[in-house]
Amino acid sequence: MKHGAGQARLNIEDLDLADTTPDENILLIDEALSCLEQEDPEQARIVVLKFFGGLTNQEVAENLGVGERTVDRQWACAKARLFRWIQAQT
Amino acid sequence: MSASKPLEDAIFYAAASISDPAQRQQFLGQTCAGNAELRAVVDEMLAAHDEAEPFFAKGRSALVLPPEEIPPLASAGKGAVENPKIDENIGTLVGRYKLLQRIGEGGCGVVYMAEQETPVRRRVALKVIKLGMDTKSVIARFEAERQALALMDHLNIARVLDAGATETGRPYFVMELVRGVKITEYCDQNNFDTRQRLELFIQVCHAIQHAHQKGIIHRDIKPSNILVTLHDGAPVPKVIDFGIAKAIEGKLTDQTLFTAYEQVIGTPAYMSPEQAEVSGLDVDTRSDIYSLGVLLYELLTGRPPFDPKELARSGLYEMRRTLREIEPQRPSNILTTLHGTELNATAAHRHAEPPKLISLLQGDLDWIVMKALEKDRTRRYETANGLAMDVKRYLNDEPIVARPPSRRYRFRKLVRRNQVVFAAGGIVAITLMIGLGLSTWMFLREKEARHLQARLREQAEQSEQREAELHRQTEAREKINLAAIYVSQEKFEAANQVLEAVTTPPPKPSFDGVSAYRSVGDWLGAHERWPDAAVRYAALMEIDKLDKWGAVTLDYQAYGVVLVESHEYAPYQQFCGATVDVFGTTTNGDAAGRILKTCLLLPPEEKLLARLQPLGEQAEKFFAFQDPKSDTGWATIPVGLWRYRLGDFRQAAEWCRRGLNEKDKTTAQTAAIRLILAMSCHRQGLADEAGSQLAKAREVIEANFKYGLEHGNAGEGMWYDWVFARILLREASALIGDGSRVDSVPKQP
Numbered sequence: 146m147k148h149g150a151g152q153a154r155l156n157i158e159d160l161d162l163a164d165t166t167p168d169e170n171i172l173l174i175d176e177a178l179s180c181l182e183q184e185d186p187e188q189a190r191i192v193v194l195k196f197f198g199g200l201t202n203q204e205v206a207e208n209l210g211v212g213e214r215t216v217d218r219q220w221a222c223a224k225a226r227l228f229r230w231i232q233a234q235t
Numbered sequence: 236m237s238a239s240k241p242l243e244d245a246i247f248y249a250a251a252s253i254s255d256p257a258q259r260q261q262f263l264g265q266t267c268a269g270n271a272e273l274r275a276v277v278d279e280m281l282a283a284h285d286e287a288e289p290f291f292a293k294g295r296s297a298l299v300l301p302p303e304e305i306p307p308l309a310s311a312g313k314g315a316v317e318n319p320k321i322d323e324n325i326g327t328l329v330g331r332y333k334l335l336q337r338i339g340e341g342g343c344g345v346v347y348m349a350e351q352e353t354p355v356r357r358r359v360a361l362k363v364i365k366l367g368m369d370t371k372s373v374i375a376r377f378e379a380e381r382q383a384l385a386l387m388d389h390l391n392i393a394r395v396l397d398a399g400a401t402e403t404g405r406p407y408f409v410m411e412l413v414r415g416v417k418i419t420e421y422c423d424q425n426n427f428d429t430r431q432r433l434e435l436f437i438q439v440c441h442a443i444q445h446a447h448q449k450g451i452i453h454r455d456i457k458p459s460n461i462l463v464t465l466h467d468g469a470p471v472p473k474v475i476d477f478g479i480a481k482a483i484e485g486k487l488t489d490q491t492l493f494t495a496y497e498q499v500i501g502t503p504a505y506m507s508p509e510q511a512e513v514s515g516l517d518v519d520t521r522s523d524i525y526s527l528g529v530l531l532y533e534l535l536t537g538r539p540p541f542d543p544k545e546l547a548r549s550g551l552y553e554m555r556r557t558l559r560e561i562e563p564q565r566p567s568n569i570l571t572t573l574h575g576t577e578l579n580a581t582a583a584h585r586h587a588e589p590p591k592l593i594s595l596l597q598g599d600l601d602w603i604v605m606k607a608l609e610k611d612r613t614r615r616y617e618t619a620n621g622l623a624m625d626v627k628r629y630l631n632d633e634p635i636v637a638r639p640p641s642r643r644y645r646f647r648k649l650v651r652r653n654q655v656v657f658a659a660g661g662i663v664a665i666t667l668m669i670g671l672g673l674s675t676w677m678f679l680r681e682k683e684a685r686h687l688q689a690r691l692r693e694q695a696e697q698s699e700q701r702e703a704e705l706h707r708q709t710e711a712r713e714k715i716n717l718a719a720i721y722v723s724q725e726k727f728e729a730a731n732q733v734l735e736a737v738t739t740p741p742p743k744p745s746f747d748g749v750s751a752y753r754s755v756g757d758w759l760g761a762h763e764r765w766p767d768a769a770v771r772y773a774a775l776m777e778i779d780k781l782d783k784w785g786a787v788t789l790d791y792q793a794y795g796v797v798l799v800e801s802h803e804y805a806p807y808q809q810f811c812g813a814t815v816d817v818f819g820t821t822t823n824g825d826a827a828g829r830i831l832k833t834c835l836l837l838p839p840e841e842k843l844l845a846r847l848q849p850l851g852e853q854a855e856k857f858f859a860f861q862d863p864k865s866d867t868g869w870a871t872i873p874v875g876l877w878r879y880r881l882g883d884f885r886q887a888a889e890w891c892r893r894g895l896n897e898k899d900k901t902t903a904q905t906a907a908i909r910l911i912l913a914m915s916c917h918r919q920g921l922a923d924e925a926g927s928q929l930a931k932a933r934e935v936i937e938a939n940f941k942y943g944l945e946h947g948n949a950g951e952g953m954w955y956d957w958v959f960a961r962i963l964l965r966e967a968s969a970l971i972g973d974g975s976r977v978d979s980v981p982k983q984p
């Protein structure tokens with residue numbers, strides 16, 4: 146299946162994870178994020194700030210009033226979980 | 236969150252930091268001992284951990300500038316200006332321009348006055364951009380616009396003449412030299428009143444319009460880009476820096492925004508919401524309109540709608556959110572929030588008294604500004620000229636185009652948080668998760684985006700429908716209350732008219748409202764306007780459904796009578812059935828009695844009679860229990876009538892005779908009792924008694940109706956008691972009357 150602009154729908158099952166475009170990655174991450182949000186809103190929030198907002202650990206920590214190590218841990222866990230979800234879908 | 240998640244996370248994180256595989260296995264073995272599920276999850280997470288990184292990095296790359304384009308934090312910042320190697324020295328040649336004097340700091344660069352030698356000799360302004368951007372692409376982008384820029388020829392526009400690169404590789408732009416002061420400063424220095432400021436503003440709009448017509452969007456309209464010079468003593472605003480913003484435009488990230496604090500991109504306070512977006516949406520002429528709106532706002536109130544310091548301080552994320560979501564205060568409003576000295580100063584600069592200034596801004600000026608500042612760019616002024624014309628209309632006391640938002644629009648503001656924004660090529664939907672207050676960028680394809688839009692529109696419509704329904708109900712309630720007032724004034728006809736207009740009675744009308752229905756129904760009944768009365772009582776029934784006891788059963792009684800008198804037999808039957816449904820199991824003696832009366836007014840069907848059995852027994856028990864000499868005369872009718880309908884004539888007669896001896900019954904009720912007695916006697920063959928009772932009853936009833944039915948009073952009998960009696964009279968007359976035979980008892984038609 147061809148990827149890229151002009152595609153009408155993103156069929157997750159058809160995707161080869163190694164082959165995705167950056168845009169598709171963002172899509173997948175976002176979908177996975179909706180699930181994570183249900184499970185752990187705090188962690189989801191960190192994903193948004195770090196990934197979409199591009200903030201550094203320090204900035205996130207300041208923003209949320211937590212320690213940097215916490216941010217680092219949450220971010221690592223979130224990434225692993227999100228990717229795990231994405232892998233499971235494709 | 237599942238209970239095990241924190242544990243899973245903790246173990247995963249700890250394990251991930253153990254580099255030695257053997258040790259890691261041991262660690263996992265210990266911590267997950269006996270919990271196979273936990274181990275499985277952590278294992279999966281660890282496996283995902285390594286592969287996740289490149290995946291996320293790839294995604295991130297689509298969101299930010301490539302690393303080369305991000306100026307390294309170390310070299311940027313205050314250092315960039317002071318560093319002598321980077322800064323151009325006075326007297327040096329930059330291209331064919333000789334730098335004469337440093338005039339000031341522009342938005343993203345330093346501005347010098349320079350002298351051009353060839354092909355003409357003139358003084359120009361030369362602006363060196365100090366951002367660490369890719370000079371080649373900056374120049375290239377500028378070149379693309381150069382043609383269009385050259386076509387611009389307007390009094391209020393400072394021409395951009397040339398562009399190039401310095402020896403040190405920095406891009407520079409050459410512009411018409413404008414000796415002037417920032418427009419806001421100029422107005423304050425000269426204490427320009429509102430009218431004068433507006434007139435200057437109109438000129439600025441004309442300039443922007445001219446540029447738009449040439450296909451040039453300024454993109455960076457703000458006070459420091461509008462200088463006021465004097466031509467023959469008259470102030471002339473000149474817009475500078477056209478085309479530069481686009482040339483140096485890059486995507487906004489934290490780095491570019493905060494590299495040189497406020498200086499870099501200029502105050503975000505003037506940026507339109509779509510400009511601030513991360514996706515670098517195609518900005519169009521309406522972004523300039525927004526910025527014009529901000530300018531107008533500042534000219535009128537002395538400050539932009541969002542505090543620049545606050546915006547810059549809060550970080551990129553918050554800034555975008557503010558611009559996108561927060562509705563600024565109206566100009567007149569914001570003045571009221573100022574403290575005394577600030578307000579006085581602001582007003583003084585506008586040559587006005589504070590209260591006068593506020594009232595001047597209220598109304599039309601407020602709306603003009605707010606229309607230009609709409610988040611939704613389709614709702615702004617279409618053109619700079621449109622904006623200018625509205626301002627002109629205001630100055631001429633003509634009606635303006637900007638209108639306060641309609642109700643429909645206010646609803647859409649509620650769903651503003653789920654706004655879909657279309658970008659060229661792909662579709663970007665920006666949805667806000669309301670509960671978490673987060674924003675996610677979802678890249679949807681066209682179809683899905685349109686679907687979402689349709690759903691949102693539908694939602695808005697439904698909300699509107701619900702509101703309309705509430706509105707209808709409120710109207711109905713008001714009408715009913717009005718009817719109640721008429722009733723209290725004894726204007727029954729008027730009350731009746733009002734109630735006629737209420738097609739659906741609202742749930743839970745006021746007590747007065749219910750009484751109004753009842754009173755009007757009564758009045759109509761008393762005047763024998765049966766069809767109308769039926770309608771009123773039907774409405775009352777609807778309302779009564781909510782309230783089982785008390786006056787309600789009286790209503791039922793009245794309604795039953797009304798239905799019969801209007802010859803609505805089928806509805807009457809239905810009504811009887813429904814009444815038993817509701818009250819069949821009552822233990823209230825009063826209620827039981829009234830139900831019986833209501834349902835037995837005409838000879839009942841067998842099924843109904845059977846259903847009334849428990850009620851009858853109830854009423855009888857109640858009646859029998861009473862002291863014969865006590866005040867329960869009124870209770871005779873239900874039991875007497877019931878026994879009669881059952882065919883138990885002897886018992887019926889006995890009850891009736893007893894009832895006649897008792898006190899506390901109205902004249903109408905006495906008549907009714909006589910009639911039941913008459914019929915019971917007749918059925919037992921006691922013709923004489925039957926005849927005499929009938930005659931007595933007839934006399935009384937006819938006399939009453941001869942003089943017209945009033946509402947009646949407690950002593951004589953309520954109108955429905957009289958009508959009740961009359962109905963029975965018909966039955967009795969038909970039965971006994973001219974001595975007709977027993978077997979022609981009229982059944983229910």
